[in-house]
Amino acid sequence: MNIAVAVDDEVRHEALPSASEAGPAAKRIVVGFGFWVFLLSDIVMFAAIFAAYAGLTHATAGGPSGVQLFNQRSVAIETGCLLASSYSCGLMSLAIGSRRYAVTYLAALITFVLGAAFLVLEVREFAGMIAIGAGPQRSAFLSAFFSLVGCHGLHVTAGLVWLVVMMAQVAIKGFRATVERRLLCFSLFWHALDIVWVWLFTVVYLMGVVS
């Protein structure tokens, strides 16, 4: 990729050398970009499950629909938890950059607690729905709902496990380059999960309640 700066369709003489001349990119860049591409593939998978849900919103087979099942207060609290956990994850990234152990641990703890709160609320919502007979076997709409929201919940669970392992790595290995790269990947993952949740709560819960 030639990064020469062009002014008025002319290439300046002091143009930067092309990226291939400058040599390979640093590991942090390569790792970050590679994980970003993986995250986009994960989002494509979510899009496929999304498309299935969107097509099946009205396939309630005589059972309960979204309007009857969704509790907006719970969703609002879940959204707040995930958003705040994204914020604390960002603060954790800053603390990692400035090599402050105490702040890193504290921010990681807050992120974990908020993520766990989100999961608890979601599991309670699922349990409540199953208890009144609106489980994933009731209708295609409910199967799609449980698949979509459940998949996101599984990702959050995996993220929490990953966070605990990463804090163990920070405790044992310190802020090595490898550990820092993995923490960069974790924060990418966590923010991407929040982005998917924005999409999710808008389409599933808010639009589900509107119609």
Add this chain to the structure above:
Amino acid sequence: MPKSSAAGFITAFFAVVTGFALIWHIWWMAGAGAIGIFLTMLAFAFRNEEEIKIPADQIARFEQANQAEIAV
């Protein structure tokens, strides 16, 4: 260059165990297999040496020896 590791092979073994157990509803085996995968991943992540460094002149020597064998 990354160091060689048996983690992939061992993970595949546990994955076979987990898949078999899930198909036949042997829940304890599925759980054990999943835990095995997780522990293998942990062992892989907590390695102290992750790379082997090959010095540039060693690569240069390999390349020159290779060039000498190739007919023009």
Add this chain to the structure above:
Amino acid sequence: MTDTQYDRAPGDASALPDVEQGTSSGVLVYTIGLALAVVLTAMSFWVANTSLLWAGGVSLGLTVLAIAQMGVHLVFFLHVTTGPDNTNNVMALAFGVLIVALVVVGSLLIMADLNDNMMPAAELMNLQMQH
């Protein structure tokens, strides 16, 4: 160093040494992002529940608000901006968005078309009765 001039990893806030990003400005970026996201979320919930808006436009409004909030997340939390050192990340994101749009819109189009071309049940009954 190639990375400081040409590339930045997504999520990397302060890779450029000449741009002095002390911790305080980093916190500011995240705080602004949080504030914007909270505002957009509150607006989404209000739009979904109010009777002040025409019902037909609510879905579109929610979509716009969701896209805006995703943009806020990308820019403020993931630092995926349009600077020259972020081009790779933006290109990858654009490709991802393209595939997502194709999958979702394509699936919905195909299902709607299939739906339209399905024979209604009542007529099927009539066909069976007509020998």
